[in-house]
Every structure is written in C-alpha cells, then in structure tokens.
Amino acid sequence: MEKIIQITSGRGPAECTWVVAQVLKKVLQEAEALQLQATVLQHEAGQENGTVASAMVQIIGNKADEFVASWVGTIQWIGKSTFRKFHKRSNWFIGIFEVDAIQSRAFSEKDIQYQAMRSSGAGGQHVNKVSSAIRATHVPTGISVVSMDSRSQHQNKKLATERLVLKLNEAQLNLLKQQFQSQWTNQLAVERGNPIRTFEGSDFKKLKVEKKFKAVRQQLKNELKNEKYR
Numbered sequence: 495m496e497k498i499i500q501i502t503s504g505r506g507p508a509e510c511t512w513v514v515a516q517v518l519k520k521v522l523q524e525a526e527a528l529q530l531q532a533t534v535l536q537h538e539a540g541q542e543n544g545t546v547a548s549a550m551v552q553i554i555g556n557k558a559d560e561f562v563a564s565w566v567g568t569i570q571w572i573g574k575s576t577f578r579k580f581h582k583r584s585n586w587f588i589g590i591f592e593v594d595a596i597q598s599r600a601f602s603e604k605d606i607q608y609q610a611m612r613s614s615g616a617g618g619q620h621v622n623k624v625s626s627a628i629r630a631t632h633v634p635t636g637i638s639v640v641s642m643d644s645r646s647q648h649q650n651k652k653l654a655t656e657r658l659v660l661k662l663n664e665a666q667l668n669l670l671k672q673q674f675q676s677q678w679t680n681q682l683a684v685e686r687g688n689p690i691r692t693f694e695g696s697d698f699k700k701l702k703v704e705k706k707f708k709a710v711r712q713q714l715k716n717e718l719k720n721e722k723y724r
Contacts, residue, residue, distance in 0.1 A: 495555065497562040498535065498593045502548040504684030506588065509578075511540030511547050513571045513588050516698045518549050521565060530555035542577060548681070550593060565590050567690030572701065589684035593673065606658065607631045608651060611640075630654035637661055 501517055503510035518534075525532035536550040553562060569588050575581040610625040627642035628650040639661055641654035692701040 495558045497553045497558045498550060499553065499562055499565065500548065500550050500591045500593050500680055501546070501588065502591070502681055502684065503540070503546075503588050504681050506586065506684065508540060508542045508545060509575050509581075509583075509586050510588050511542065511545035512576055513569065513586050513693075514540070514549065515544060515546040516571070516693070517569055517588065517590070518546055518551070520693075520698070521551060525553060525555075525561065528555070528557060528561060530558055530561055562592055565690065566592050568685050568688060570689035570692040571698070572692065572694040573696060576696070585686075587684060587686045587689070589680065590690075591680040591683070593680075603655070605633050606655065607633050608654070610647060626650060628654045630658045632658055632662060635662070635665065637665060 499521075501514050501521065503514045522532050522534075531552075531554040533552045533554075534549055535552050536548070537546065538548040539545065540547045555561075567590060569590060571586045571588075572584055573586070574584060607630070609629040609631070611627045611629055612625050626645055626647045627640060628647060629638055629640045630651070631638035637658065639654055639657040641650040641657065643653055644650050693699060694701050
C-alpha cells in the first residue's frame with residue numbers, strides 16, 4: 495500500500511518551519527521502526543538553517559494506512575521560540591495532509607495502438623486513395639493523435655509517435671499542476687486546536703495525553719450499580 499503525506503508550516507513563522515523539520519524526523523523514525531518504507535519526495539527548506547517549510551513523504555507498506563491516519567491532522571508544539579528569545583507565544587501549529595498519488599507510467603511503444611487511415615483534404619489523388627495517415631492511441635490513457643503530414647505511412651507513424659509523447663507529457667504536467675494547487679490549498683488550511691499529536695520542549699518529546707475514559711467508565715459502572723440497588 496502506498497500513501498503520500500505533506501507536512502507543512504502553512505503560513506506560519508520560522509518557528510513552525512522548525513517544527514516541520516522535527517516532525518519530519520519523527521515520521522521517518524517511526525516509519526522505520528514499523529518497517530515501513532519512507533521516502534522524501536519533495537523538500538522545501540525554510541528561511542532559517544535546519545528548518546523545513548514543506549515536505550512530501552511517500553509511505554509504503556502493509557500498515558501505511560494506519561500509520562498515515564495516526565499523523566494526518568494538526569500537530570502542536572509547546573515551547574519557547576528557538577529564534578526569538580523574548581517572544582511570548584508558546585503554542586505553535588503545523589499541518590499534515592494526505593496527498594493523492596499520481597500514477598505515472600513509463601512510456602512504452604507497446605502501449606501505443608496504430609491505425610492506418612485515409613488522409614483528407616488537399617494533396618491530390620494519391621493522398622486520398624492511399625491509407626497513409628496514422629492515428630496513434632495510447633491505450634492506457636485513451637489519448638490519441640493523428641498525423642497526415644507525409645505521403646509516407648512510415649514517416650506519419652514516426653510523427654504521430656512524437657506528437658503522442660508530447661501530448662502525454664502535457665497531460666502529466668497538468669496533473670502535477672493540479673497537485674501543486676492542492677498543496678497550496680494545504681498551505682493555507684493549517685488549523686489550530688484539536689491536535690492529533692502534541693510535542694513539547696526543545697527535545698521535542700511527545701506529550702502524553704491523559705486518558706480520561708477509564709475514569710468515565712468507572713463512574714458509569716458505579717451509577718449502574720447504584721441503580722441496581724435502588
């Protein structure tokens with residue numbers, strides 16, 4: 495299973511880019527401990543040394559789904575600014591989002607279907623009678639082009655292949671543009687509050703959240719017991 499996450503400081507200040515760098519380390523360490531393959535696909539450095547504004551990480555493995563679910567959301571760091579000594583703020587937030595993977599295909603002529611067809615338009619009797627034009631279709635995507643520039647079927651096949659490659663590259667570029675737009679949206683969507691994980695201090699230790707459900711469960715048991723003996 496493959497998952498891709500984006501760790502981003504959004505529009506946060508330098509302190510948030512420091513948090514992104516620390517979280518990136520934690521994600522890679524935790525993935526390794528769980529025997530997941532983690533690869534940094536994209537890395538945008540922050541303005542300060544050792545900081546990261548944004549990073550995209552590919553996670554591959556049987557438990558990738560559970561791993562990503564445990565990280566996606568708002569991450570909070572509680573601590574004093576590492577860049578502004580007298581800054582009063584002590585709560586900093588970054589975001590982790592899941593990004594749709596782009597299924598890129600290695601180009602192969604085996605995926606192209608060629609169809610001979612009669613040329614149309616000006617060109618004389620020879621062009622109209624001989625099936626010299628070529629339609630080239632990339633079967634996996636359905637993208638197709640036609641070449642009828644030459645009287646030579648062989649030459650038209652070559653031209654059609656070249657045009658098809660250009661068109662496939664253009665389609666891939668459009669997908670990347672859509673993904674970049676999604677990333678920019680994520681940059682703006684970091685929310686404060688309700689963090690999925692919280693860290694604190696300069697050593698970036700995970701803050702243990704007190705689990706109150708045990709106390710609540712015990713209280714419910716006591717109430718049921720009292721109801722029984724009324």
